[in-house]
Amino acid sequence: MKQTSIRTALALIAVAATTCLAPAQAQGSWPDKPVTLVVPYSAGGPTDVVARVLAVPMGKSLGQTVVVENTVGAGGTLAGARVARSKPDGYTVLFQHMGMATAPALYKKLTFDPLKDFDYIGQVMDVPMTLLSRKDLPVANFQELLAYMKKNGDKVSMAHAGIGAVSQLCALLFTSQVGVTPTQVPYKGAGPALNDLMGGQVDVLCDQTTSTGPVIKDGTRVKVFGVTTPQRLASFPNLPTLDEQGLKGFDVKVWHGMYVAKGTPKEHIGKINAALRAALQDDNVKTRLAELSSEIVSPDKVTPESLQKQLQSEMVKWDKVIKAANVQAE
Incomplete structure (x- = not known):
């Protein structure tokens, strides 16, 4: 009897331990399949090249493969619509440049709202x-x-x-x-x-x-x-800015950010953000982006809040320019 009681007690302890651990294991299991990084432009183009450079180290951090998918068409808006309509679980991530801010002014029949249909991961780099x-x-x-x-x-x-x-x-x-x-x-x-x-x-x-x-x-x-940026480039230090040559306040750069569908769990957003931050510190990534004359943003910009603020201000800026020029995309 005594031996049976000991066995029973140990069994109950094991069950209790498993029950206590189960929620923690479930929370820590994401991602448990590959993550898709959606690029709105053709393979081999500047945005695609950067996405593929980032995909490998991000995959290492996440413990899953990050697959780059080129969803081309309508000036990048097809990719935006694809991610906006995706399941909000963090497995589908959009990597887009400033076209995210200009799309509402350019396209009358835009099928997504950049401010309402996405959650934000963070800014990435400027070209x-x-x-x-x-x-x-x-x-x-x-x-x-x-x-x-x-x-x-x-x-x-x-x-x-x-x-x-x-x-x-x-x-x-x-x-x-x-x-x-x-x-x-x-x-x-x-x-x-x-x-x-x-x-x-x-x-x-x-x-x-x-x-x-x-x-x-x-x-x-x-x-x-x-x-076209306020500061000279490290890759071309002798090339003056337009600002210092008299065009005060002129600032145009191709900024990039990562987005997921609205409603994605904050824990998943946090993990993607952490993977992005780690990738931007990777020596190979730094070298490749420098070769492309691209500039990694400061760590304080690799946040959801910073990307949202950047998107909002750029939408206002380009809306005025595009409407004044009466430019409309089909």
Whole structure:
């Protein structure tokens, strides 16, 4: 009897211990399958490249594979709609740039609300932009470029990568601030626009350093007039900003953030955020982003609150610019 009682007592203790541990184990089990990182643009493009650089170290932190999925179309809004409609469990994450803030002004029939349909993970990195011209444009500096554009008006051609592209947005803000009226020339992507600039078919282009960096370093195929951010770039320390050359307050950068569907558990958001923070401290990630002339944001910006604030302010900023230019995407 005594031996049976001991066995019974031990069994009861084991059951009690299992019962107490079960909730903790359940809470700590997420994620228990791969996480999908949705990219709104084509494989091989700047945003896709960064997503794939981040996916590996984020997967290590989460203990699951992070799979990059390219959901392309409608200026990135198809990807936004896909994540907004996904199950709010944290397994589907959107990696999007400033297009998240410009979509409401550009698309009349947008099927999601950037402010109401998402929870936020945090800001990730910024890609500065640069102002370039064809090599044989008869100007030597930024002030001469402004004078040339004001004198020649719509005879000057300014290329961009299509309606809603960051290069078009930069062009719209630039022309509105300096009071010039060049002819806007849309292309199907940044590559063709830059190629025609180098070939002398168009006069001016404003685009991100992930595209223009190698050409600037080459130094023989275009003229470069400045950086569109308030601070100079570590990768091009001798390149002045437009702000310091007289265009005060001019600030355009391709900022990036991560989002999940509204209602995602805070614990899951916290784990994704922690994985993102760890990835941004990874030496390989730092090296690859530096090679792309991209700048990792400070740790205080890798928060849901910071991303929400950035999105709200950028929506206000670009809504005014886009509506003033009467630009509408289909």
